[in-house]
Amino acid sequence: MGYDVKIQRLALNAMIDLQGDAEAIKNWIKDDDLPEFPNKPNTSITNQQFKIYWVGIEHWLMRSEIELEDHLLEMTNPSAAPIEISVVQVSDAFKFFEVSGPDAAEIISIASPIDHHLTAFPENGVSFTNIFGIKGLLIRVNNGFEIAVESSYADLMADFLQKANA
Amino acid sequence: MLQISCPFCGPRNEVEFVYGGPLKNRRPDDISQIDDTTWIDYLTVPKNPLGPVQERWWHVRGCGCWLTITRDTRSHDIIESEIES
Ligand SMILES: [Zn+2]
Numbered sequence: 001m002g003y004d005v006k007i008q009r010l011a012l013n014a015m016i017d018l019q020g021d022a023e024a025i026k027n028w029i030k031d032d033d034l035p036e037f038p039n040k041p042n043t044s045i046t047n048q049q050f051k052i053y054w055v056g057i058e059h060w061l062m063r064s065e066i067e068l069e070d071h072l073l074e075m076t077n078p079s080a081a082p083i084e085i086s087v088v089q090v091s092d093a094f095k096f097f098e099v100s101g102p103d104a105a106e107i108i109s110i111a112s113p114i115d116h117h118l119t120a121f122p123e124n125g126v127s128f129t130n131i132f133g134i135k136g137l138l139i140r141v142n143n144g145f146e147i148a149v150e151s152s153y154a155d156l157m158a159d160f161l162q163k164a165n166a
Numbered sequence: 167m168l169q170i171s172c173p174f175c176g177p178r179n180e181v182e183f184v185y186g187g188p189l190k191n192r193r194p195d196d197i198s199q200i201d202d203t204t205w206i207d208y209l210t211v212p213k214n215p216l217g218p219v220q221e222r223w224w225h226v227r228g229c230g231c232w233l234t235i236t237r238d239t240r241s242h243d244i245i246e247s248e249i250e251s
Contacts, residue, residue, distance in 0.1 A: 041174045041175065041229075042174075042175055042176075042229075055229065056174065056229040056230045056231065057174055057229065057231060057249065059229070059230065113178075113179035113181055113182070114178070114179075115177070120176065127175060127228065127229075128227060128228050128229065128230075129178075129182060129227060129228060130179070130181050130182045130227045133181075135226065135227040
């Protein structure tokens with residue numbers, strides 16, 4: 001019984017939280033290795049190595065494989081960031097899950113009230129939303145969705161996802 | 167259940183938000199210069215009209231913005247929604 005999905009916990013990712021004036025942030029973080037900043041709310045821009053998510057008016061998240069964390073830190077230099085912006089390493093703060101397969105959207109429909117149809121949540125959609133009552137980041141990926149929650153909620157989220165597919 | 171349109175995120179379910187109460191009048195500049203009735207009115211007597219009211223909602227499980235919305239108490243229609251600066 002259950003849906004045709006695969007639910008898995010993902011490995012740790014490198015994450016940087018950026019907040020503040022967009023121009024000040026773009027001036028601080030300039031690197032040819034980075035993709036452009038997204039120009040539509042709640043979307044991402046991705047290149048081979050890095051992802052940038054626009055998740056609030058003055059709020060972005062940068063993400064990469066954990067192996068590239070040092071490179072991400074070099075590019076963003078959190079400890080030397082100017083006073084008007086906030087650059088914080090948050091890699092340990094998030095745990096990621098992937099819900100993939102033909103019925104992935106069915107699980108998201110149980111988990112969250114967000115309209116995840118392509119017309120409202122596009123191919124590169126990413127947004128904070130309510131996921132089983134918890135604030136979580138929902139990301140559309142190739143064959144389904146990723147969910148990121150604060151680390152302390154990871155076991156609870158794993159349990160909810162399993163039950164939704166029971 | 168309300169559907170609240172966030173100017174950043176678009177239409178979202180009420181469960182993503184926390185109610186922040188009615189939009190209050192501006193706090194009197196010098197409370198030593200006003201009488202008790204005016205002060206008590208400011209502190210404790212919310213307006214409760216039949217029709218449009220302005221109220222604050224926090225998109226806490228979304229983009230994190232505070233919104234001021236104008237909601238018609240007769241129909242629950244949200245006529246206007248803007249992000250607080
Ligand atoms: Zn929002």
